Each structure stands twice: as structure tokens, then as C-alpha cells.
Amino acid sequence: PATMTIMVEDIMKLLCSLSGERKMKAAVKHSGKGALVTGAVAFVGGLVGGPPGLAVGGAVGGLLGAWMTSGQFKPIPQILMELPPAEQQKLFKEAMAIIRHLEWTDAVQLTALVMGSEALQQQLLAMLVNYVTKELRAEIQYDD
Template sequence: MPLVVEDVMRLLCSIAEERKMQAAVKHSGKGALVTGAVAFLGGLVGGPPGLAVGGAVGGLLGAWMTSGQFQPIPQILMQLPPSEQQKLFNEVTAIVRHLEWTDVVQLTMLVMGSEALKQQLVAMLVNYVTKELRAEVQYGD
């Protein structure tokens, strides 16, 4: 049975939900900029001790600004533009092409029942998120 993009997105969402996958775009440049700016200001105001205090405060502020920005991967997948969803569709189709199914429910059951298939799809999804979206993947709550 031919697959449609929406069905593949739902399948990937099911797998990502089961693994509680989240992703965050890395903002390390922003954190480094804040750290450097606060350290510079501390150095201007307080000399060498101000530089040390500014660096410490700036580092904490930069870390705080860039933390906690994880989004559930299913949410990210459903917000992807059609061209990106098509890329994922093509990759999933290559992985599941050898399976025989009659509808998307049966395909989902086949995939969810096979740890090897789930692992392949998770690896493909992690690769896509880290390379194409330049995001960090996290599992669990």
C-alpha cells in the first residue's frame, strides 16, 4: 500500500513520543556573547576583580539564557515545511519498503513491534534533527 507523508509523520511522532524525544537548537553563541559582554563590563567598572566577577555572573547568565529550550520532537515534526517532511518521508520509505502492510495502522503496529525497526527510525530521526535542524536531542522528561 502506498504511504502518504502525513502517515509517515504520525509514525515518526509515535516513535518520538514513546522515547520522549525532545530537541533544542543550540544557542551557545548567544551564551558566549552574553558571558563576554558582562565580563567586559565588569572589567571596565571594577578592574581585574570586576573582570572575574563579571565573567562568573556572565557565565551564569549565559547558561540560564540557553537552558530549558527543549521542544517535543513530535511538535517540531508537525511544524516542518512540506519539503522537509518529504525528505523524512523518503528516508522512512527506504527503511520500511521491505514490509508488507494493508494500512497505516498495520504498518505502525509492525514498526512499534520491532525494536530493530524502531532503532533504525530513531537513528534516522536523530541524524535528521542534529544535522538538518542543528539541534540537540534529549530523551526522557
């Protein structure tokens, strides 16, 4: 049987193949910055114009924050490969719960097995989307 590290690498390669094929991207890094801008502009609006200023500031700040974070999407395969080992381990455990019944010797065979099953692809993608949105607090985008 493959060692744990190799298995984790296989799973990461599989998830990269799946998300890469779907052209999935996520915005992670700058989402906090967008929230800060929204809050700061709303705060200034409130100082300057009282409650109505707060509303206007919140709206302007939200637009500014959204504009700042747009276009900051990175391909999910790239994000996955940059994850620290502890996070890769988390993803590995969640993926293993879905594919534990499969037997494979390497990432190529594993990917072929999963690509042959629409149901497995859907389960793994749902798990991945859930992980990226909950754990990484990222927004996901699909390029058509």
C-alpha cells in the first residue's frame, strides 16, 4: 500500500485535476481587505453624515471593497498546492471518506477511476467547494 504522504499527494493531484477541468478559481487573499475597506468607508460616512452618511458610506464601501477583491481569483489547483500540510491533511481525510472504496496505485489511476464516475466527481467537487468556502472563506468562480 502507498505511504500516507504519497496518498495525500495523490488526493491533492486528483482534486487539482477535477477543479482544473472545471476551471474553478477562488478569491482568497484579498477578501479581508475588501471587508476592511467596506467598514472603513461606512465608518467615515457615519462620522461625516450621521445615520444617512453611514448608509451611503456602507454602500460606497461595499462597492469599493467588491471592486478591490474582483479579479483576484487564483486557480483552485494552485491554491490547493499552496496549502500547508495540515490543511492538505484535512482535505485528504474528507476526500478519503468519499473514495475509500476505491483501490489505486498512483494519482493517474485514481484520477482515471474518479473521472469515470460522474457521482464521485460531484461528491468530491461538492466537498472541495464546501472546504474552499468554509475553511478558506473564499469565493468560487467557474470560467466557462
